Amino acid sequence: MQELRLLCCVALLGLTRACPEPCDCSRKYGFQIADCAYRDLEAVPPGFPANVTTLSLSVNRLPSLPEGAFREVPLLQSLWLAHNEIRTVAAGALASLGQLKSLDLSHNLLSDFAWSDLHTLGALELLKMDSNELSSIPRDAFRSLHALRSLQLNHNRLHTLAEGTFNPLTALSHLQINDNPFDCTCGLVWLKAWALATAVSIPEQNNVACTTPSVLRGTPLSRLPPLPCWAPSVRLSYQPSQDGAELRPGFVLALHCAADGQPTPRLHWHIQTPGSGTVEITSPNIGTDGRALQGSQPRFRAFANGSLLIPNFGKLDEGAYSCVATNEMGSTESSVNVALATPGEDVVWHGFRGKATEAKGCYTVDNEVQPSGPEDSVVIIYLSRGGSPEAAVAGQAWAGQRPQSMLLVCHSLLLVLLAAF
Incomplete structure (x- = not known):
């Protein structure tokens, strides 16, 4: 009923509005057409009848599409914008066109596009964005385009595409991605496998080729040789800062994240504590001179x-510390939970001592502890005198040092570290 009411209102508005002066409006084959092509326009003219279903603005001089540019024509099914000078499509410029089936933005200068607007265009069947300046596409850009049959992205500046970019396009039958300067590194290996396995037609496959690295320049993606690529693995270990060199109240919590993978993974720390809340750190945040980098x-x-140091560790620093390793092949993480207790907290002490007496999976570790598998959760319990922890402060000299052994690890699924002072 609501849709019928909308159609009636639109029909009435369409009868009362004239066509914008630079354009020609007519009805052909059941479609209400507004032809504004070849009019030397520099902006989308206002005043269209609300029942327009086809709008051509091709071959003009439009520099951009602002928010709400097509709010007057909610029933639009075809929109032709080829051969303009469009550099930017603002968020909300296309979002109101829920019935749009064909969109042509080809042969423009488009580099800034509101990809989120596509999430409302579920009826879209044809999308032409070829011959533009697009350098990247978000992984979820096409997540709502389940009716899309033809996608043209050729002759852009795409260096890579995120794995899974085309997975939502279940109706896709035609894809053009040729003549892009693809960087044929590990992040693009998936595209070769997908292109060889898919039933989607991909024309000009010899021109879907590598530009970089130079040794692969001109190599079609379909003939890309095997590359040494593997997803990252990560190992988070703990080493107490305890070498007896200098004792004073407080101690340094020292964690080390060792990551492996090809390409070399990037490290990221995710920290949740009562004192600092949730903290995200892209490693490193300390320069080679030992000073904090700007904004860290x-x-x-x-x-x-890969080392993380927290000087003068205290109760407010308790919490979860996670190291995340990411490269073009994927991401993985390892976590440790850190708690501070005093010898008087018998409940904590006896609880963990009970784990040790079970003897299941219980063993002694010298200096270093790490989870034995992704299902393990490491819990470090620091025991301090009267609530004031005491240990050595090795500071920046910690890296590479091997502290004295003082750790006990028990239980196959819960690893408990007891630091005695």
């Missing part, structure tokens, strides 16, 4: 070698 979190000191 000085409380947590992340070094390029």
Whole structure:
């Protein structure tokens, strides 16, 4: 009933509005057409009848599409914008066109596009964006385009495409991605496998080729040789800063994240504590001179070698510390939970001592502890005198040192570290 009411209102508005002066409006084959092509326009003219279903603005001089540019024509099914000078499509410029089936933005200068607008265009069947300046496409750009049959992205500046970009396009039958300067590294290996396996027609496959690296320049993606690529693995270990060199109240919590993968993974720390809340750190945040980089979190000191130091560790620093390793092949993480207790907290002490007496999976570790598998959760319990922890402060000299052994690890699924002072 609501849709019928909308159609009636639109029909009445369509009868009362004239066509914009630069355009020609007519009805052909059951479609209400507004032809504004070849009019030397620099903006979308206002005043269209609301029942327009086809609008051509091709071959003009439009520099951009602002928010709400087509709000007057909610029934639009075809929109032709080829051969303009469009550089930017603002968020909300296309979002109101829920019945749009064909959209042509080809042969423009488009580099800034509101990809989120596509999420409302579920009826779209044809999308032409070829011959533009697009350099990237979000992974979820096409997530709502389940009716899309033809997608043209050729002759752009795409260096890579995120794995799974085309997965939502269940109706896709034609895809053009040729003549893009693809960077044929590990992040594009998936596209070769997908293109060889898919039933989608991909024309000019010899021109779906590598531009970089130079050794692969001109190599069609279909003939890309095997590359040494593997997803990252990560190992988070703990080493107490306890070498007996200098004792004073407080201690340094020292974690080390060792990651492997090809390409070399990027490290990221995710920290949740009562004192700092949720903290995200891209490693490193400490320069080679030992100083905090601009905009970094000085409380947590992340070094390029994978080490994380928290000087003067206290109750407010308790919480979960996760190291995340990411490369073009995927992402993985390892976590440790850190708690601070005093010898008087018998409940904590006896609870973990009970785990040890079970003897199941219980063993002694010298200096270093790490989870034995992704299902393990490491819990570090620091025991301190009277609530004031005491240990050595090795500071920036910690990296590479091997502290004295003082750790006990028990239980196959819960690893407990007891630091005695």
